[in-house]
Amino acid sequence: MEVPATASERDAVDGLLGPPESGWDGAQRTARDGRVSFGGFHMAAAQRDLLLPALHAVQSEVGWISRGALDYVCKRLGVPPAEAFGVASFYALLSTEERPPRVAHVCDDVCCRPHGATEIVAALEAAFGPAGTVVDGATWHPSPCLGQCDRAPAVFMQLAGEADAVLTRTNGEAVVAMLRGESVVVDGQPATVVGDLLLGRMGTIDPTSVESHVANKGYEALRRALEMGSAAVVAEVKASNIRGRGGAAFPAGIKWEAVANAPEETRYIICNADESEPGTFKDRVLMEGDPFLLIESMTIAGYAVGAQRGYLYIRGEYPAATALLQSAIEQARTGGYLGPDILGSGFDFDIEVRRGGGAYICGEETALMNSIEGLRGEPRNKPPFPTQHGLFGKPTVINNVETLMNVPTIVVEGGEAFARIGTERSAGTKLFCVSGAVATPGVYEVEMGTTLGELIDRAGGAVGDLQAILLGGAAGAFVGTDMLDLPLTFEDSSARDVSLGSGVVMLFNESADFPDLLRRVAAFFRDESCGQCVPCRVGTVRQEELLARHLTSGRPLDRALLGEIEEVMKDASICGLGHTAAIAIRSAIDIGLLETV
Amino acid sequence: MSVTATAIQITIDGRPVEVAAGSTILEACRSIGEDQPTLCYLENLTPVNVCRVCVVEVEGSRTLVPSCSRLVEDGMAVATDSVRVRHSRKMVLEFLASSTDLTTADPVVAEWMDHYEADPDRYGPAAPPSDDRDSRATGHHHVSDGLAAETVYQPAKIDNTLYMRDYSKCILCYKCVEACGADAQNTFAIAIAGRGFDARVSTEFDEPLTNSACVYCGNCIGVCPTGALMFRSEYELRRADLWHEEDQTVTTTICSYCGVGCNLELHVQDNRIVKVTSPLDHSVTDGHLCIKGRFGYEYVQELGDLATTPIDIVLAEARTK
Numbered sequence: 001m002e003v004p005a006t007a008s009e010r011d012a013v014d015g016l017l018g019p020p021e022s023g024w025d026g027a028q029r030t031a032r033d034g035r036v037s038f039g040g041f042h043m044a045a046a047q048r049d050l051l052l053p054a055l056h057a058v059q060s061e062v063g064w065i066s067r068g069a070l071d072y073v074c075k076r077l078g079v080p081p082a083e084a085f086g087v088a089s090f091y092a093l094l095s096t097e098e099r100p101p102r103v104a105h106v107c108d109d110v111c112c113r114p115h116g117a118t119e120i121v122a123a124l125e126a127a128f129g130p131a132g133t134v135v136d137g138a139t140w141h142p143s144p145c146l147g148q149c150d151r152a153p154a155v156f157m158q159l160a161g162e163a164d165a166v167l168t169r170t171n172g173e174a175v176v177a178m179l180r181g182e183s184v185v186v187d188g189q190p191a192t193v194v195g196d197l198l199l200g201r202m203g204t205i206d207p208t209s210v211e212s213h214v215a216n217k218g219y220e221a222l223r224r225a226l227e228m229g230s231a232a233v234v235a236e237v238k239a240s241n242i243r244g245r246g247g248a249a250f251p252a253g254i255k256w257e258a259v260a261n262a263p264e265e266t267r268y269i270i271c272n273a274d275e276s277e278p279g280t281f282k283d284r285v286l287m288e289g290d291p292f293l294l295i296e297s298m299t300i301a302g303y304a305v306g307a308q309r310g311y312l313y314i315r316g317e318y319p320a321a322t323a324l325l326q327s328a329i330e331q332a333r334t335g336g337y338l339g340p341d342i343l344g345s346g347f348d349f350d351i352e353v354r355r356g357g358g359a360y361i362c363g364e365e366t367a368l369m370n371s372i373e374g375l376r377g378e379p380r381n382k383p384p385f386p387t388q389h390g391l392f393g394k395p396t397v398i399n400n401v402e403t404l405m406n407v408p409t410i411v412v413e414g415g416e417a418f419a420r421i422g423t424e425r426s427a428g429t430k431l432f433c434v435s436g437a438v439a440t441p442g443v444y445e446v447e448m449g450t451t452l453g454e455l456i457d458r459a460g461g462a463v464g465d466l467q468a469i470l471l472g473g474a475a476g477a478f479v480g481t482d483m484l485d486l487p488l489t490f491e492d493s494s495a496r497d498v499s500l501g502s503g504v505v506m507l508f509n510e511s512a513d514f515p516d517l518l519r520r521v522a523a524f525f526r527d528e529s530c531g532q533c534v535p536c537r538v539g540t541v542r543q544e545e546l547l548a549r550h551l552t553s554g555r556p557l558d559r560a561l562l563g564e565i566e567e568v569m570k571d572a573s574i575c576g577l578g579h580t581a582a583i584a585i586r587s588a589i590d591i592g593l594l595e596t597v
Numbered sequence: 598m599s600v601t602a603t604a605i606q607i608t609i610d611g612r613p614v615e616v617a618a619g620s621t622i623l624e625a626c627r628s629i630g631e632d633q634p635t636l637c638y639l640e641n642l643t644p645v646n647v648c649r650v651c652v653v654e655v656e657g658s659r660t661l662v663p664s665c666s667r668l669v670e671d672g673m674a675v676a677t678d679s680v681r682v683r684h685s686r687k688m689v690l691e692f693l694a695s696s697t698d699l700t701t702a703d704p705v706v707a708e709w710m711d712h713y714e715a716d717p718d719r720y721g722p723a724a725p726p727s728d729d730r731d732s733r734a735t736g737h738h739h740v741s742d743g744l745a746a747e748t749v750y751q752p753a754k755i756d757n758t759l760y761m762r763d764y765s766k767c768i769l770c771y772k773c774v775e776a777c778g779a780d781a782q783n784t785f786a787i788a789i790a791g792r793g794f795d796a797r798v799s800t801e802f803d804e805p806l807t808n809s810a811c812v813y814c815g816n817c818i819g820v821c822p823t824g825a826l827m828f829r830s831e832y833e834l835r836r837a838d839l840w841h842e843e844d845q846t847v848t849t850t851i852c853s854y855c856g857v858g859c860n861l862e863l864h865v866q867d868n869r870i871v872k873v874t875s876p877l878d879h880s881v882t883d884g885h886l887c888i889k890g891r892f893g894y895e896y897v898q899e900l901g902d903l904a905t906t907p908i909d910i911v912l913a914e915a916r917t918k
Contacts, residue, residue: 067802080785080788080810081800082785082786082787082790082799082800082809083785083788084801085788085790085801086790086799089735089790090735090791091735092734092735092736092737092792094735096802132734141734141737142737144736358735359792376789381663523740526738526793526794527736527737527738527792527793528736528792528793529793529794530792530793530796531789531796532647532796533646533647534650534768534769535685535688535692537692537769537796538693538695538696538794539688540793541794542695542720542746544743545720545721545741545746546743547743548740548742549721549743550743552742552744553742553743561719567681567684567685567688568685568688568692571652571660571681571684572649572652572661572685572689573649573660574647574649
């Protein structure tokens with residue numbers, strides 16, 4: 001039974017898709033519609049990837065997705081309502097239950113938690129009641145890491161009919177005021193950014209202006225690449241030995257070569273900007289500070305592997321970076337740096353920005369592809385790998401923001417020069433997100449091989465008595481001070497059974513409540529599991545329960561059973577989320593962080 | 598012209614096996630009589646490899662691989678009974694049995710649980726049913742004290758006279774969604790909704806089936822491995838403790854409604870048709886039927902409908918026929 005959409009719901013969808021053409025796709029039925037049919041299956045299949053953007057359009061405008069709105073989206077796109085509901089209900093930022101126009105998502109994750117989030121939550125509970133209570137058109141919910149750990153505590157505001165906003169270094173008073181509709185000064189202070197190679201231009205260029213980019217050597221690398229030819233660019237990237245900066249550390253050149261040599265001619269580039277690993281904010285800082293360089297990097301990648309189109313998938317909680325990138329893409333098109341016949345070379349390439357919907361799992365490369373395609377963000381089984389069967393089933397290069405942004409340097413300076421930076425097996429510099437109990441939280445760029453202790457010194461050293469460091473994110477491990485001599489390279493970290501992950505270095509001192517933090521990590525993985533495979537769907541629940549049972553009732557911790565759960569998640573889960581969901585907790589127990597109980 | 602598939606050599610538990618290229622590891626195992634446990638796999642559906650009970654160890658692979666969908670490669674060395682394999686299978690079965698009602702699942706599941714020494718009780722007593730599983734906020738959950746093991750227990754959904762849905766028994770194998778969708782019926786009345794442990798099979802906004810796109814073909818029941826989806830007749834008989842599978846006969850016939858020629862298997866108890874299936878390997882149906890073949894049998898017996906008539910009246914009538 002169809003429920004009609006309201007005028008504002010229809011307007012939100014039509015604003016994205018344009019007006020409907022006939023009674024078949026949502027317009028008023030006319031006599032002609034009874035005699036003519038349009039599109040059918042192929043039309044619907046070709047538009048399926050607009051499902052998430054259409055749902056976002058309704059959510060942003062109206063504040064939630066009603067039955068009528070969902071039906072209208074389905075009619076416009078030819079998607080079955082049950083499937084569209086399955087997609088809408090997958091994402092935490094989309095609501096299929098009525099929700100007020102102002103919603104505060106309060107980060108209560110491992111970094112914000114000891115740095116002000118607890119006070120904000122207390123203030124909101126006092127003013128509004130428990131999470132989810134609606135008072136005068138506003139409500140609040142706790143949220144996983146918002147990628148603002150350098151400016152903790154942070155709150156993401158979803159405001160129906162207005163642009164979303166992020167409050168950083170905020171407090172309970174400001175969040176309550178904003179929820180009551182009062183205007184609040186949003187802290188726009190940039191993070192501390194220290195570095196020379198990738199971060200050298202930060203602060204000196206204007207992220208809103210293509211002229212500023214061009215005046216600071218912008219598009220030199222693209223021109224150079226177009227002169228060199230695509231095969232030479234792939235060869236330089238291979239020679240650079242650069243490995244992925246998103247967490248998996250896969251050699252980028254191998255991916256590029258595989259796609260460049262693929263038999264199929266339709267190919268894609270994806271920039272993975274769904275930075276959601278708790279403690280990670282480097283990609284946000286890069287995108288907010290230097291968006292044109294990322295667009296240029298993607299263009300070079302597209303040229304090198306023979307792709308016609310690039311997708312930039314950015315997490316939904318990054319409204320500032322999203323707006324900057326959209327503007328950068330427009331300006332690049334106007335300047336002839338994107339679109340048909342780029343810089344007169346005959347190379348056609350364009351980039352589309354896609355917003356995530358609040359799902360950590362969509363940072364997994366194949367889940368991200370499914371998300372773009374308008375499916376639920378469930379990871380695919382591999383093989384086949386994205387280089388053979390990626391986005392829309394076509395050969396696809398997917399790289400992290402930081403990885404891609406190294407490409408212009410590699411093209412201009414040469415792959416060999418890049419490979420000489422760092423160590424033999426870990427080439428280049430690496431950005432680290434230093435946060436928590438540290439003098440100056442921020443993004444620090446260091447040559448690979450710098451030790452963990454040296455990195456922390458660059459950030460002014462620990463505040464208080466350093467107890468532990470979360471290295472690599474929630475999917476990484478807690479390490480003790482005995483790890484300060486660890487050279488930050490892929491090989492040294494793996495030799496010592498830890499991972500650099502996405503570059504998280506989060507410090508905890510004597511004031512940290514580790515049992516509470518570990519329960520938050522366990523809750524995080526349970527909330528963010530896509531639910532597809534049994535080991536992760538149930539394993540993350542059982543892990544959280546075992547920990548809770550120990551901490552709330554004082555029963556001895558069943559470490560053997562925790563170990564068995566870790567093993568099945570690591571061995572039999574489909575993707576990296578399940579593979580790593582137990583590591584942080586186990587590592588913390590291993591170094592004695594639970595023994596204070 | 599005939600095309601011969603290239604033969605591929607692999608070993609399974611040390612035994613050399615030759616199979617056609619393009620075969621899955623599961624097919625290779627079955628070719629030598631070494632069947633593997635499967636829950637989300639069915640011959641007539643596209644493998645989704647989500648249950649992970651069929652995982653095997655492949656030499657050189659960091660993680661275990663799903664045998665139902667991984668294709669064989671030349672020289673592959675497969676172990677189906679290694680310590681890692683046995684552990685993962687045991688845990689998957691424990692996870693399912695501790696969170697789901699498996700009382701009407703295929704009896705082979707209990708055999709596997711014995712074989713792999715699964716002990717679902719070690720996660721604590723089962724949490725009681727909840728009535729909010731269709732409205733939980735994505736990405737949030739109630740923080741528990743961990744004393745009870747979370748379950749998917751919930752009230753059964755009964756919204757029509759042909760079949761019912763008891764999602765307390767749902768292991769989320771995706772089979773019903775596939776059968777309702779592109780693998781058979783192309784109706785798309787149900788899909789997976791929500792996320793994580795709150796993921797579930799649902800119509801849009803949990804609408805009753807009568808408000809959904811459902812055409813009552815019953816192909817979702819045909820593929821369900823746990824009895825979460827069930828004929829109303831079977832459900833009512835079970836509820837009255839009158840379901841006696843050992844007394845049932847199964848008669849194969851051909852559907853009389855149209856000219857397609859679908860094979861029907863009529864399950865008869867007390868001289869009454871209580872369920873209709875079709876053989877998975879039947880060339881016409883692949884196990885799938887339409888509403889008429891699946892549910893349109895009352896004209897044969899003209900008995901009261903179990904969903905609307907008290908059960909003793911129906912049975913008394915059946916016995917006098």
